[in-house]
Amino acid sequence: MDKISIPIGPQHPLLKEPLSMMVDISGEKVLGGSLRLGYVHRGIERLAQQRTYVQNIHLIERICGICSHVHTTTYCYAVEALLGIEIPPRAQYIRALMCELERIHSHLLWLGILAKHIGLDTIFMHTWHDREMVLDIMEEVSGGRVSHAANQIGGVRFDLDAEHDKMIRKILIKLHSQVEGLLDVIETEPAAMARTKGVAPISPDLIKAYGVVGPVARASGVDVDMRRDAPLPPYDQLEVKVITHKDGDAWARTFVRVEETRVSLNLCETIIREMPRGDVVVRTPRRIPAGEVIIRSEAPRGELFYYLRSDGSDKPARLKVRTPTLAALSLLPVQLSEINVADIPVVLAGVDLCIACADR
Amino acid sequence: MYKINKRFTLLFAVIDAMIKPPETVKYPFASLELPEGFRGAIVFDPDKCIGCGLCVRDCPAEALQINKKSREEYTLLHYPARCAYCGQCEDSCRHGAISHSNKLVGSTTNKDEWVIVLKEEKGEK
Amino acid sequence: MIRSLFNLLVFPGFMFLVLSGLIFEWLDRKFLARFQRRVGPPWYQPLADLIKLFSKEDLLPKNANDLLATLLPLISLSSVLTAGLYVPIAGYTPFSFEGDLIVIIFLMSVPTLAYYLAGIISLGIYSILGGGRSLLQFFAYEIPLLIALSGPAILGGSWSVSSIMESQGRLGPFIIFQPLGFILAIVGLIGKLKRDPFDIPKATSEVVGGSLTEFSGAKLGFWNLVMDIQAVVGIFLLIDLYFGWTKMGYPILSIVIFVIECLILILILSGTSAIFARLRIDQLAGLGWRILVPLALLQIGFVILMGV
Numbered sequence: 001m002d003k004i005s006i007p008i009g010p011q012h013p014l015l016k017e018p019l020s021m022m023v024d025i026s027g028e029k030v031l032g033g034s035l036r037l038g039y040v041h042r043g044i045e046r047l048a049q050q051r052t053y054v055q056n057i058h059l060i061e062r063i064c065g066i067c068s069h070v071h072t073t074t075y076c077y078a079v080e081a082l083l084g085i086e087i088p089p090r091a092q093y094i095r096a097l098m099c100e101l102e103r104i105h106s107h108l109l110w111l112g113i114l115a116k117h118i119g120l121d122t123i124f125m126h127t128w129h130d131r132e133m134v135l136d137i138m139e140e141v142s143g144g145r146v147s148h149a150a151n152q153i154g155g156v157r158f159d160l161d162a163e164h165d166k167m168i169r170k171i172l173i174k175l176h177s178q179v180e181g182l183l184d185v186i187e188t189e190p191a192a193m194a195r196t197k198g199v200a201p202i203s204p205d206l207i208k209a210y211g212v213v214g215p216v217a218r219a220s221g222v223d224v225d226m227r228r229d230a231p232l233p234p235y236d237q238l239e240v241k242v243i244t245h246k247d248g249d250a251w252a253r254t255f256v257r258v259e260e261t262r263v264s265l266n267l268c269e270t271i272i273r274e275m276p277r278g279d280v281v282v283r284t285p286r287r288i289p290a291g292e293v294i295i296r297s298e299a300p301r302g303e304l305f306y307y308l309r310s311d312g313s314d315k316p317a318r319l320k321v322r323t324p325t326l327a328a329l330s331l332l333p334v335q336l337s338e339i340n341v342a343d344i345p346v347v348l349a350g351v352d353l354c355i356a357c358a359d360r
Numbered sequence: 361m362y363k364i365n366k367r368f369t370l371l372f373a374v375i376d377a378m379i380k381p382p383e384t385v386k387y388p389f390a391s392l393e394l395p396e397g398f399r400g401a402i403v404f405d406p407d408k409c410i411g412c413g414l415c416v417r418d419c420p421a422e423a424l425q426i427n428k429k430s431r432e433e434y435t436l437l438h439y440p441a442r443c444a445y446c447g448q449c450e451d452s453c454r455h456g457a458i459s460h461s462n463k464l465v466g467s468t469t470n471k472d473e474w475v476i477v478l479k480e481e482k483g484e485k
Numbered sequence: 486m487i488r489s490l491f492n493l494l495v496f497p498g499f500m501f502l503v504l505s506g507l508i509f510e511w512l513d514r515k516f517l518a519r520f521q522r523r524v525g526p527p528w529y530q531p532l533a534d535l536i537k538l539f540s541k542e543d544l545l546p547k548n549a550n551d552l553l554a555t556l557l558p559l560i561s562l563s564s565v566l567t568a569g570l571y572v573p574i575a576g577y578t579p580f581s582f583e584g585d586l587i588v589i590i591f592l593m594s595v596p597t598l599a600y601y602l603a604g605i606i607s608l609g610i611y612s613i614l615g616g617g618r619s620l621l622q623f624f625a626y627e628i629p630l631l632i633a634l635s636g637p638a639i640l641g642g643s644w645s646v647s648s649i650m651e652s653q654g655r656l657g658p659f660i661i662f663q664p665l666g667f668i669l670a671i672v673g674l675i676g677k678l679k680r681d682p683f684d685i686p687k688a689t690s691e692v693v694g695g696s697l698t699e700f701s702g703a704k705l706g707f708w709n710l711v712m713d714i715q716a717v718v719g720i721f722l723l724i725d726l727y728f729g730w731t732k733m734g735y736p737i738l739s740i741v742i743f744v745i746e747c748l749i750l751i752l753i754l755s756g757t758s759a760i761f762a763r764l765r766i767d768q769l770a771g772l773g774w775r776i777l778v779p780l781a782l783l784q785i786g787f788v789i790l791m792g793v
Contacts, residue, residue, distance in 0.1 A: 006610050013693060028766065055420035058446045119681055119763025122374060125521035129383055143399040143460070149446045157451060158397075184369040191682055191762035341614070342685070342765040370760050377522045384523045 003031060010039055014117060014345055017355035021332075025341055033336040035329065040359040048319040053079055053288060056316065057151060063321070064357040065146050066106045069098045070299045071321075072151045077232055078295045078308040079153050082288050089276045091155035092234045097271045098138070098150050099297075100264045104175070105134040106300035107261045110352050111182065114254065117345035118195045123185065130178045133171050140167065155281030165272060172268055179261050186254055196250040200335045200347045203248065210331045214302020214324045216351065219256045220248035226298035238270060250343075253350045286314050301325055301352050323357040398462040399445045402438060406479045408457035409436065415449035415458055424449060436478040440465055492579040493570070502569045506713030507531040509720070509751065516755035531713070535706050543702030550606045554700070557603045558707035561596040565711055568592035569718045573647050573725050575736070575743040581647045586638055589646070589722060590631065596711050597623050597677065600686070603708075604696030615695030619686035621766055622676060625773030626683065630673025632781035636666040636788045637726040646722070650729040660727040662791065666784045667727050669777060671750075674719045675757060676769075678712065682761035683769060720750050 003026045010018040018039035024031040044063055048056050060075045061068045073095050080087060108131040115123035135145045141164055142148040142157075150156055160168075186192060207217045217224055225242040227235045243259040245252040292309040302324025311317040328351045335347050385392070394400070411434040416424045423443035428434040450459050458478075492498055510531040518525030545554055571578070571585040597619065604616020637659045641649035653659055660667050676683040687695040697708055724746045764772065 004610060006614070051420065052418075054418050054448065054452075058420040058444060058448060061446075062444075115762075119684065120761070121517075121681075122370065122521050122759045125523065126373065126377075129522055132383075139398060140395045141397075143395075143397040143447065144445070147444075147446065149399070149448075152451065157447070181369050181373060188367045189370060189762065191764055194768055195762055195765065340765060340767070374520045374756065374759050378519050380522075382519065382522055382524045386524060 002026065008344070008348075014348055015355075016113070016353065019353065019355050023336060023344065028341050030336050030339050030341060030344065033333050035333055037329070037355070037359055040356045042360065044360045045319050045321065048316055050315065052286070052314045053153060053316065054286070056319070057153070058149065060321075061147060061149065063360055064323075064354055066109060066354060067102060067299045067301065067304075067357065068146065069095075069102045069148055069150060070297055070304060072149075073099060073232075074295050074297045074304055074306045075308070075319075076151045076153055077297075078293050078306050079288060080284075081293045081295065082291050082308065082310055083153075083284060084289075085154070085282060085284065086233075087155045087282060088279045089234065090159075090278045091280045093271055093275045094156045094158075094160065094280065095151065096234055096238070097268060097275075098142070098148065100268045100271065101134055101137060103264045103300045104261050104268075105131045105138075107257045107264075108134070110257060110349070111254070114346070114349040115192075117349050118192060120189075120192060123182070126178075127182065130175060133175060137168055137171055140164065152281065154284040155279070157281075159280050160275075168272060169269070172265055176262075176265055179258065179265065183258050183262070186251075186258060193251065195343075196254060196346055199250040199343050200339055200350070201247060201249040202331070202335065206331070206334065210334075211327045212302075212331055213327060214299075214352075215253060215256045215260065216328050216331075217302070218242065218244045219252040221246045224303070226296050226303050230296045232295070232297055234271075238267060240267065250346045250350045257352075287312065288314070288316075299324055299357075301354060301357070302328070321360060323354070323360070325352070325354045325358040329353070329358055394462045394464070396462055399447050399460040400463045401440070401461050401465045402443070402449075402476075402478075403459055403461045404438075404478045405457050405459075408455045409453075409479050410455060411436070411479075411481060412454075414452045414454065418448050418452040420444060420446065420448065433481060435480045438476045438478050439474065440476060441474060489579070497572075497574045497577070497579075498570055499566060501574075502566055502714050502717060503710065505717045506710060507535070509717050510709075510713045512748070512751050513716075513755050513758075516752060517759055520755065520759040535710065538701075538706035538709070539703050541702045543704060544699075546608050546699055549608050549699070553606050554603065554704060557599045557606075558704050558711060561599040561711045562707055562714070564592040564595040565714045565718055569714065569721070571646065572718055572721045573650060573729070574721060575740045578647050581645055583648075584644045586634070586644045586646050586649070589718075590634065593677070593715060593718065594623075594627070596715055600696050603700070607696065607699040609699050611693045611698045612696050615686045615698070618766055619679070619696060622679075622683060622685055622769060625770045626673050626676030626777070629669050629773060629777035629781045630677065632778070632785055633666045633669040633673060634722075634726065636663050636784055639785070639788050640791070646725055650725055653729050658728050663727070663784060663788060665780060666788075667723075669781050669784065670723055670727070671753065671757075672777065674723065675754065676773075677719065678716050678754075680754065681758040682764050684763060685766050685769065716754075720747060720754075723750065 003024050005022050005024050008014060008019075008021040008023055010020050020036040020039070021033050023033040044059065048059060051059060057072055057075065061072050063071050108127045112124040112127040112131070115121070115127070138148055139145045141160060142150045150158065202216070202220050204220050204222050207220050207222050213224060221244055223242060223244050225240065227240040228242055241263050243256050243263065245256055288310045290310055290312040292307070295306045295308075297304050304324060305322040307318070307320040308316060309318040332347075332351060335351075336344070339347060411426065411428065411431070413426050413428070416426045421442045421444045423439045425437045425439070426434055427437070445460070447460055494500060511526065511528055514530070515525040545551060568589045570580055571589050573581070601616045601620045601623075604612040604619065607613075637649050638644050640656075640659060640662060641652040643649065643652075656662075679685075679687055697705060700708060724743065728746050
């Protein structure tokens, strides 16, 4: 059969956000593909130069819907580093708690999407139901399910009291048993394993050549995690277990993410147990002294990189954001070279696309 | 989920889901409860506002606008369609004049509701 | 004459089959929703969908063959309706003759081939891919299904469904003698109906709608009706061949038992849809030829030995 090109177009049931791919297939084999980005480009970095530092917190939050909190956290840490202040310990712990909760709900969302693409709708519904429990916590604590607006420069905007503690602990216990069940399913369900084992393996050399980070890299054996390598406070006082796997295929990526959910659940319990008392905010001036700073942190999809330069006024001079999905997307045409047509959803889902992050 | 045998986890989860009541609600015909801290529509207390304009300066979406003729004569406008419901105005105001309730903002085709006049101070002494 | 017309149009003909098809679709969606902790659609949802589809605009790509695109769903609909006429319902069958099992199986294969043709003439990339896959799948599940369905015929000693049912009345329900055949028949039915785990031709993630991507309006409404009625006729056939002991003396009792068996079978179909993921086409072909066909031959050998 000759070669035909199917468009996995800007709109496709596979994609959460618009992305344009042309995939060349012949029969049931995929020969290659090419990629076009830019459908969600909003010019965030240029807009950030026209708004004050305080207004930018809310702009940065809207780069991505799933990893919104870690973006604002990194930005606030960057501004506080330029100011040369340190925020109270309780604020650091609350920021870390929201980051870990966000990681849990992002991985649960991802597992649902993968299950839906391989035809297992039941797991999709069940994981998104578990995700609702995490979103309930966020709504009670911060006032919004997806747009938390939790940070301000100098600390966080809310405090946790005893009732919040009790509710969070109860929900975390329930989530533990659900995640154990999910681990059982992906390890024993025959059709799901047949669809993901051995599909599109990536070697560690390819990972290092393309600069891929996050769970995709950890699933191929490359041991990199910003929470341990370049820790923002309070991660330097918490012990983070980094999960790696050596196969590098789609099943390894699933395994790494579900295990990371379990690690995050344990981290949340540790954070709540060890949370210090005190204020949650310090007052900061409006004008930021001149300087430049680089902050890295661990988003659910990998390493997040912020560069901020200030010239002494109340608007930033340059803000540069490098998101983890961009590196993983560059590996996508290589991954599409030797698989079946039926494996395209599994490969796409394994990358965990967040095009809004990649396009900014 | 019962763990008699790992292979049957999904089967037991499915039977379990069948026995218990469903988790979704038939939304327009059933009520939805929002927590107290939910950032919904804006409520304004005109007596506390002094017209300083800090909320206007800090709003990221330019949803608040102040037309200031003098210190005692100003009008404060709010555009609910531009508002991002982030709560920055509530944090910036030092007198507690503006805050969020937990009511949802509905859509409307009535043009008069696009702009809400929060306070109109004439400055009569 | 009037009685024949009644049988043709109302029971067990057109109206009864269409109504059962809609009820089947509602029960299937409701069971699936409850397995996934959702509320599920109300009872009038499939009827509402059908009415909505008939009121929508009917578009096709410019060079597609409009005549064939209109004829294919209508031909499929008439084949499944005709097949439904010969399947006894709770023991009542007005038209039956020797060899009607073969006619039923043949008529039930017409929609599969029509599905493939509909994909080819639609001239869209996704339709051609989906159509090709449906033909590949046809070869994988049809042979085990045919072999499994001939088991009751051999045991019952005739190719007429009502005679098979009468011999079950003497010997007992055939599921006791051929449980393996029953399981194989269910697996084959899932493949024929293109449901999870064998819904490769309709896989939304890969080929957006399969063969029917470009269809809309009344044609799509007819296709949905064909799928539902095909499911219903398949379920009735399976019940008659494996559970069909009739002439219990009380017609009300046999109707009640028939309905209960239908519900159990729909529950089994929805349950397997909920639990398993979708297989790849090469995995399905491997499953069909390496596992299902030898098991089916084993079952037939057993039946022949027993008959002797």
